Amino acid sequence: MSPYNLDxxxxxxxxxxxxxxxxxxxxxxxxxxxxxxxxxxxxIREISETFNVDVLDIECDKDHFHMLFKATPxxxxxxYVNAIKTITSREIQRNFPDVKNELYNNEFWAPSxxxxxxxxxxxxxxxxYVDSQEAKRHEGL
Numbered sequence: 001m002s003p004y005n006l007d008x009x010x011x012x013x014x015x016x017x018x019x020x021x022x023x024x025x026x027x028x029x030x031x032x033x034x035x036x037x038x039x040x041x042x043x044i045r046e047i048s049e050t051f052n053v054d055v056l057d058i059e060c061d062k063d064h065f066h067m068l069f070k071a072t073p074x075x076x077x078x079x080y081v082n083a084i085k086t087i088t089s090r091e092i093q094r095n096f097p098d099v100k101n102e103l104y105n106n107e108f109w110a111p112s113x114x115x116x117x118x119x120x121x122x123x124x125x126x127x128x129y130v131d132s133q134e135a136k137r138h139e140g141l
Contacts, residue, residue, distance in 0.1 A: 012073055017056075020067045021114040022085065028102045029062040036096050040065065043088050051080045068118065077115065085109045 006013050024030050031037050037060045044067065048055045053075060056068040071077075089108035093100055100106055 007070070007072070009072060009074075014073055015070075015119070016073065016075075017068065017070045017118040018077075019114075019116045019118045020069065020081070021064060022067075022081075023064040023110045023113075025107045025110045026104055027063040028104075030092075030099050030102050030108075031060040031062050031065070033096070036092060036099065039092060039095060040088055043091055044084055047080075047083050047087055051075060051083070053080060081113060081115070085113075 006015055008014075031040070040060065041058045044058055045055050048069065052072060054070045056070060058065060058067045060066075071080075085108075093103075093106065093108065099108075
């Protein structure tokens with residue numbers, strides 16, 4: 001039995017989970033209003049659908065958000081992240097004009113972001129599984 005919850009493509013089997021963090025430029029506290037947070041989550045889910053990305057969870061602090069998502073090996077992550085940053089910035093400022101008062105030069109997101117792969121098992125469990133393959137290879141010889 002596999003230690004993973006696997007997805008399948010035409011020529012691949014994979015398990016790709018990511019943890020994404022995006023900070024508001026200069027750590028401005030713009031997520032104090034539930035309506036803005038709900039709008040951000042809705043927009044991210046809409047964008048994600050067009051990229052065939054499954055959003056597992058999104059939560060905000062006052063000046064940043066965390067998102068867990070799973071994707072296919074075909075995802076262009078840079079294009080996806082840039083779409084999230086560009087569209088959410090534009091749409092939040094359009095729908096919540098008071099946010100502009102908190103921003104410097106109408107710049108919403110910091111230019112950098114955090115992204116890490118996030119497996120379904122720990123590295124120790126994975127290493128143990130990989131190490132066990134040699135023993136399996138020798139079974140029945």
